[in-house]
Amino acid sequence: MSVGRLEALPPGGEGLEFLDLGGEIAARSPLQLFWMRFRQDRLALASFAFIVLLIVVAVAAPLVVEVLGLPGPNVQNLNLTDSFGSPLGPSLAHPFGVDQLGQDVMSRVIYGARVSLEVAIIGTGMASVIGVVIGMLAGFYPGWVDTLLSRTIDAFLSIPILLLGLGIGAACAVKGCVGGTIQPGLGVIIFLIAIATWPYMARLVRGLVLSLREHEFVDASRALGASDMRIMFREILPNLTAPIIVYASLQIPFNILFEATLSYLGVGIRPPTASWGQMIASATPIFNTAWWYMTFPGLALLFTVLAFNLLGDGLRDALSPRAA
Amino acid sequence: MTSIRIVAAISLASALALALAGCGSSSSSPSVGSGTSVVSTGGFQSPLTQSLTAGKRGGTLVVLNETEFEHLDPGIAYYNIDYEVVDVTQRALYSYKPNTTTEATPDMASGPPEIAADNRTITIHIREGIHFSPPVDREVTSEDVAYAIERGANPDVANAYFHSYFDSVEGGPKAEGGPIKGIQTPNKHTIVFHLTEPKAQIVADALVLPLSAAVPKEYAEKFDKNKPSNYADYQVATGPYMLKNNSEGKVLGVGYIPGKSATLVRNPNWNPKTDFRPAYLNEILIKIGGTTTVIGRQVLEGTDMVQNEAPNQASVRLAAEKFKSQLEISPGAGTHYIAVNNKVGPFSNIDLRKALWAALDRAAMDKARGGELVTNVMTHFLYPTIPGFEQAGGLAGPKVDYNEHPEGDMAIAEKYIRLAGYAKGKYSGGQTLEVVGSRSSPAEQDAEVVNQTLKNLGFTTKFTLVEPSTMYSKYCGVPKEEIDVCPSVGWIADFADPQTVLNITFNGKFINPVESNNWGQVDDPTINAAMTAAESVTGTSARATAWAKIDDELVADAAAIPFDWDKQANIEGSGVDGVGDLWDSGEWDYDYSSLK
Numbered sequence: 001m002s003v004g005r006l007e008a009l010p011p012g013g014e015g016l017e018f019l020d021l022g023g024e025i026a027a028r029s030p031l032q033l034f035w036m037r038f039r040q041d042r043l044a045l046a047s048f049a050f051i052v053l054l055i056v057v058a059v060a061a062p063l064v065v066e067v068l069g070l071p072g073p074n075v076q077n078l079n080l081t082d083s084f085g086s087p088l089g090p091s092l093a094h095p096f097g098v099d100q101l102g103q104d105v106m107s108r109v110i111y112g113a114r115v116s117l118e119v120a121i122i123g124t125g126m127a128s129v130i131g132v133v134i135g136m137l138a139g140f141y142p143g144w145v146d147t148l149l150s151r152t153i154d155a156f157l158s159i160p161i162l163l164l165g166l167g168i169g170a171a172c173a174v175k176g177c178v179g180g181t182i183q184p185g186l187g188v189i190i191f192l193i194a195i196a197t198w199p200y201m202a203r204l205v206r207g208l209v210l211s212l213r214e215h216e217f218v219d220a221s222r223a224l225g226a227s228d229m230r231i232m233f234r235e236i237l238p239n240l241t242a243p244i245i246v247y248a249s250l251q252i253p254f255n256i257l258f259e260a261t262l263s264y265l266g267v268g269i270r271p272p273t274a275s276w277g278q279m280i281a282s283a284t285p286i287f288n289t290a291w292w293y294m295t296f297p298g299l300a301l302l303f304t305v306l307a308f309n310l311l312g313d314g315l316r317d318a319l320s321p322r323a324a
Numbered sequence: 325m326t327s328i329r330i331v332a333a334i335s336l337a338s339a340l341a342l343a344l345a346g347c348g349s350s351s352s353s354p355s356v357g358s359g360t361s362v363v364s365t366g367g368f369q370s371p372l373t374q375s376l377t378a379g380k381r382g383g384t385l386v387v388l389n390e391t392e393f394e395h396l397d398p399g400i401a402y403y404n405i406d407y408e409v410v411d412v413t414q415r416a417l418y419s420y421k422p423n424t425t426t427e428a429t430p431d432m433a434s435g436p437p438e439i440a441a442d443n444r445t446i447t448i449h450i451r452e453g454i455h456f457s458p459p460v461d462r463e464v465t466s467e468d469v470a471y472a473i474e475r476g477a478n479p480d481v482a483n484a485y486f487h488s489y490f491d492s493v494e495g496g497p498k499a500e501g502g503p504i505k506g507i508q509t510p511n512k513h514t515i516v517f518h519l520t521e522p523k524a525q526i527v528a529d530a531l532v533l534p535l536s537a538a539v540p541k542e543y544a545e546k547f548d549k550n551k552p553s554n555y556a557d558y559q560v561a562t563g564p565y566m567l568k569n570n571s572e573g574k575v576l577g578v579g580y581i582p583g584k585s586a587t588l589v590r591n592p593n594w595n596p597k598t599d600f601r602p603a604y605l606n607e608i609l610i611k612i613g614g615t616t617t618v619i620g621r622q623v624l625e626g627t628d629m630v631q632n633e634a635p636n637q638a639s640v641r642l643a644a645e646k647f648k649s650q651l652e653i654s655p656g657a658g659t660h661y662i663a664v665n666n667k668v669g670p671f672s673n674i675d676l677r678k679a680l681w682a683a684l685d686r687a688a689m690d691k692a693r694g695g696e697l698v699t700n701v702m703t704h705f706l707y708p709t710i711p712g713f714e715q716a717g718g719l720a721g722p723k724v725d726y727n728e729h730p731e732g733d734m735a736i737a738e739k740y741i742r743l744a745g746y747a748k749g750k751y752s753g754g755q756t757l758e759v760v761g762s763r764s765s766p767a768e769q770d771a772e773v774v775n776q777t778l779k780n781l782g783f784t785t786k787f788t789l790v791e792p793s794t795m796y797s798k799y800c801g802v803p804k805e806e807i808d809v810c811p812s813v814g815w816i817a818d819f820a821d822p823q824t825v826l827n828i829t830f831n832g833k834f835i836n837p838v839e840s841n842n843w844g845q846v847d848d849p850t851i852n853a854a855m856t857a858a859e860s861v862t863g864t865s866a867r868a869t870a871w872a873k874i875d876d877e878l879v880a881d882a883a884a885i886p887f888d889w890d891k892q893a894n895i896e897g898s899g900v901d902g903v904g905d906l907w908d909s910g911e912w913d914y915d916y917s918s919l920k
Contacts, residue, residue: 076776078688084641085694085766100692100769174760174788174799174807184788266763270787272772285617285765289638 037318044314047307054304058113065111070094070104073111074272077102087290097292099282105293108274109300115275116304118186119259120252123193128248130194131201132240136232138202139209150206153199161196162261165189169267185270189262193255204247205240212236242319249312253305260301276301365653365891366697368644371423371906372655379604379901379918386629387610387912388619392583396567397556398537399476402484404911405632407534411905412588412601412608412914413561414537417448417469420907421600422916425656425709425820426864428532429600432469432562434513437531443522443862448531450513455593457561459573460540464562465512468538474504475544476535480552485818488828489530492523501548525862529821538562543573564603564915566591586610588914604918620895624650627899628919630912637694637766640893644697650896654910656709657892658816659702659825660693660767662774662809662885663800663843669808670755670783671844675744677882682726683737684777686887692769698893701730702886705826706875709906711864712822715872722879737781750782757808760799763789767812770887774811785809800843803835813843814890816909822871823859830874830883831855846883 028036039045057064065072080088080102089097096106138149168177169184176183212218213236221235260277262268269275276297283294365372394403398414401407411419418428418437430436432454438447454464473490476483478501490496494506506518517527530536540560547555557576559567565588568579580586588608596603610632614622620639623631624647635643643651664671664680671677690699703721706713721727725736738749746752757778761771768789775787790799800810817824828834832847851874858870878884892909896902896917903916 074776076688076773078685078691078773081691082641083695084644084697085637085691086641100766101772170790170794173790173794174758175805266789266791271768271789272775272787282765282768285636286638288617288621289641 034318038314041314041317043310044317047310047314050303050307051311054113054307055117057110058117061110061114065107068106070107070110073103073108073274075103075107086286087293089290089292096296097290099279099290099293100286105279105296108279109276109296111274112276112279112297112300113304115186115263115269115273116256116259116301119189119193120256120308123190123255123259124197124248124252126190126194127197127251128201128244130198132205132237132244134198135202135205136209136236136240139206140213140228140232140236142210146206149202153202153206156195156199159196161192161258165192165258165262166265166267168192169262169265173267184267189259189268192262193258196258197251197255200251201244201247204243208240208243209236212239246312246316246319249308249315252312253308256301256305256308364696365655366644368648368651368653368697370653370655371904371910374423374652374903376422376903376916377602379602379903379916380920381604381918382606383604383628383919384607384609385605385900385914385917385919386626387608387632387914388614388623388629389610389612389632390614390616390619391633392612393580393586395556396580396586397481397553397559398534399472399481399483399539400553400556401534404908407908408632408911408914409567409586409588409610410534410537411563411908412565412603413559413563413567413591414534415454415562415599416534417450417531417536419532420905422903422905422907422913425907426711428529431599432464432536432538433531437524437528439524439528439862443524443860444519446517446519446524446528448515448517450515451598452513453595453598454538454562455595456538456540456543457566457591457593458569459571460543460560461593462540464538466509466515467512468540469515469536470503470507470509471541471544472537472539473507473535474499475501475539475548475553477501477504478548478553480548480550481555482552483535485530485533486535488818489527489533492519492521492527494518494520522860522862525867526821526823526859529819532819561591562594564591564594564596564599564601565589565608584612586612601915602918603915605914608914623895623897626897628897630896630900630902630917631894632912634892634909635895639895640694640698643893643895647895647898650898650900652894652896652902652904652910653697654892654894654904654906656707656820656906657890657909658814659705659707659886660770660812660814660888660890661702661705662811662887663813664810664885665806665808665845666883667803667845667847668806670751670753670757671808673744674882675740676751677885678726679737679740679744679781680777681882681885682729682740683732683734683781684885684887685730685732685773687730688732689770689773689887692773693766693888693890694893698891700889700891702889703727703730704875704879705830705884705886706822706872707825707889710817710820710822710825711868712872712875715869716875717879722876724879726882727879732777734780741781746782752782755784757783757785758806759785759787759809759811760795760807761787761789761811762792762795764792767792771811774809778809796843797839801836801840802838803840803845804837810843815841820907822868822875823855826871826874826878827855827859830878844884846878846881848877848881848883851877851881851883 080098087098087100094104098104134149138146168188172182172184218231221231259268263275263277264281269278279297280294287294393406395401395406396409398410401410415432417433419431420428434449434451450466475481476486477499495504508516544555547553547558558573559575567575568587568589569575570578616636619631620635623629624643664677686701690701693699704716706716741749759775775785778785799805799807815829828841830846832852834842835845854874861867861870894904894910899920901918901920903913904910905913
């Protein structure tokens with residue numbers, strides 16, 4: 001929605017008296033403008049609320065499980081399986097049912113959120129930092145620096161990341177690789193996400209910096225004697241905030257799915273740590289007799305990815321200059 | 325010696341009580357195997373109760389196979405999925421009827437083996453009138469049997485068990501595929517084995533394995549020169565059925581399309597007068613692919629089809645609840661136990677091994693594998709159908725306190741941890757245990773129960789699940805990896821002799837640098853010596869007694885932690901009168917199965 005030119009003016013600016021605003025119109029900050037647009041996107045708002053709730057539940061998982069009266073995620077109770085070893089379905093005591101070991105599925109779904117969010121936030125954060133730094137350097141220094149970094153970006157983009165993940169998971173499974181430095185698990189997944197996704201962020205930032213570095217405010221800073229680092233990180237970077245936030249928010253669901261995929265394939269999170277992907281994999285052979293075991297972690301994954309996608313769309317719409 | 329197979333793979337079974345039988349109908353009541361009668365099959369059909377002579381002739385049976393065959397060459401085949409084909413296309417010297425594990429019937433042989441008094445010479449006469457399938461067509465001779473066994477040592481054939489059972493044949497240890505000095509064919513219907521050690525019985529017993537199925541040298545030799553041999557692609561048959569082939573004998577792409585199908589048709593040169601198999605079916609069409617859950621439902625709701633492999637828990641439950649007449653339960657389908665490292669690490673301490681045994685909820689683990697219908701709580705190492713099972717304690721097992729409570733007893737476990745030197749009754753040695761399990765259901769559930777039990781005992785673990793084959797080939801079967809705990813390893817005997825259950829898996833001389841099947845690196849000099857002595861014992865009863873004593877010693881040593889004697893479920897469509905092989909984990913036998 002358009003907010004009008006006047007709204008974009010700074011409040012109380014000197015030399016603007018000739019406009020005679022009559023004291024009725026107050027200019028809005030960029031944050032206010034963003035919020036005004038964002039709050040009108042109900043889906044994005046609902047997604048935001050869901051994600052906040054998810055974060056709270058993940059952080060306070062032990063407390064939540066206790067309050068709900070559920071057993072811990074790794075508490076095995078084979079008495080909760082029938083005579084064929086099949087898990088029992090949802091009940092008051094176990095709202096999402098139990099798995100083959102009698103472990104409470106709801107409890108594991110709650111703890112599984114921790115893994116998904118850790119991967120999503122840390123992995124995306126690392127990728128964003130690397131991508132922004134490399135992208136800014138490539139965009140700001142045309143010539144051999146740009147060439148070198150751009151080719152590096154191309155090289156990283158050519159890595160088949162899923163196969164790399166499977167390879168590391170298989171080859172380093174027990175003893176680890178590189179003298180035990182690389183051990184499959186959460187750390188490796190986050191690392192893989194970082195090296196797989198930073199090039200996309202870097203390419204985006206490089207393109208924007210190539211354009212911004214030609215603007216007058218950069219020339220002005222340079223004329224005032226600002227160093228390259230200051231120009232890049234104090235002058236240009238603030239102008240990149242919106243696209244970085246939008247891109248990162250859209251990258252998060254991809255990363256959640258990536259973790260779930262690796263765990264589903266058995267090379268992600270190690271059991272008994274609960275992970276949605278791993279739970280879905282374990283549920284596959286018994287889906288026709290224990291629908292709940294696949295359904296609830298599946299729904300958790302679906303809603304989480306959907307929420308991040310809708311939030312990303314909402315952020316893009318609210319932050320995009322084209323919306324103004 | 326090379327390794328024997330692992331449970332994920334399969335089984336042939338049983339020892340010979342070869343003082344009997346020629347071909348003919350199965351009207352007698354064969355000895356079915358030690359302890360078989362005390363194992364409940366839940367009232368469902370089982371290989372023990374099925375009729376072998378009531379089938380209807382004709383029709384095409386559809387067999388649904390989730391996985392691909394490993395090898396269809398009789399000299400290489402070692403997995404039960406392969407045996408199901410080899411068993412109907414090839415005739416070994418001896419073979420089992422479906423409802424026995426202890427009475428081998430002369431098959432290619434015309435009578436029982438003649439074992440010399442010194443236990444070093446075996447003479448076998450070959451049945452006359454058996455012909456190879458097209459394009460070879462000629463009559464089978466003793467030289468074809470000799471070549472079949474000799475090629476097992478050919479590195480390009482690389483039979484998995486040749487050196488385990490035929491190294492006592494003169495020239496066997498150094499054989500590489502050429503003539504073996506200790507295998508003689510004085511005439512075209514007689515073969516003689518000369519041994520360097522008095523081990524005639526175990527060699528004779530091993531002749532139920534498909535390695536002894538005749539192979540025509542003049543036809544197969546050119547294929548065996550390839551690296552690896554591709555005789556399987558051009559194989560000929562001696563059994564009632566053959567893989568469909570073209571006029572040149574080519575099977576590959578005709579009767580066997582890898583990853584897709586195998587088609588078994590009648591062998592035109594098979595003479596039923598020379599065989600005891602009824603061979604009711606006209607054709608067997610094996611479809612490869614799909615997933616076990618879907619296959620299970622297809623079979624149970626279908627008519628003229630069976631599932632080749634063991635169905636998963638969900639299908640067994642469905643069958644038991646809604647398709648009762650289509651479910652078969654077979655006892656004596658092998659064992660599962662925890663291999664703990666006897667050589668290095670915390671479990672080199674016998675008291676810590678006993679503590680784990682005492683603490684483990686074996687009943688829970690068996691429940692995770694499908695419950696009482698398909699498991700019995702394992703209390704020692706010889707399993708039902710294997711001679712010596714009853715002498716070693718039967719179902720209840722030896723009376724030692726750490727074996728008394730299948731549900732686990734932490735008080736007894738803590739007693740042994742204190743005996744190990746940890747005064748508080750919890751392990752506090754500080755060493756992190758390397759636990760490597762199999763990423764397949766239900767083995768991964770077993771592994772998680774074991775991991776939790778270890779934590780309850782105070783251990784810190786590094787727990788990893790890998791592909792089943794990787795677990796064996798890269799970790800548990802490689803001593804230098806020093807894996808502390810392999811939570812679910814399994815074993816099925818090659819045939820029902822107790823030596824085939826205990827020797828390879830617990831004898832120190834079989835700790836190999838790679839592909840070791842002595843996963844726990846058990847190397848007790850006393851037990852090793854007892855096994856060496858027992859290898860030469862003759863007579864089924866005497867061997868059972870000797871090996872049962874060794875079983876007792878293994879329990880006293882807590883050499884491994886047993887938890888499951890398997891019973892295998894198999895399912896069939898409503899239009900199938902399936903017959904399962906007791907000696908092969910109850911797998912369907914297409915020589916005896918028929919359509920209603």
